[in-house]
Amino acid sequence: MSELKHRVSRTCPECGSANLRQTATASAGAYGPVLLPGLGGFLHSAQLQVVVCADCGLTRFYADSNALAKLPRSSRWFAL
Ligand SMILES: [Zn+2]
Numbered sequence: 225m226s227e228l229k230h231r232v233s234r235t236c237p238e239c240g241s242a243n244l245r246q247t248a249t250a251s252a253g254a255y256g257p258v259l260l261p262g263l264g265g266f267l268h269s270a271q272l273q274v275v276v277c278a279d280c281g282l283t284r285f286y287a288d289s290n291a292l293a294k295l296p297r298s299s300r301w302f303a304l
Contacts, residue, residue, distance in 0.1 A: 262300035
């Protein structure tokens with residue numbers, strides 16, 4: 225969880241609140257889309273770090289550092 229401290233705003237970009245909570249979750253499950261295709265491991269999906277504003281509900285998702293490290297070599301992702 226500490227990896228977010230260095231790169232994520234500590235205030236909500238929507239309402240400016242500092243009342244934020246964070247957690248981590250898998251980027252894919254049995255019944256949902258694969259949100260970070262090609263960036264997980266052999267038997268597991270990539271992790272998402274999730275930050276939610278406890279005041280307005282804005283929710284932000286961040287690929288974890290392992291997923292980011294795979295991104296430049298992935299054939300599933302293209303630069304905009
Ligand atoms: Zn907010």
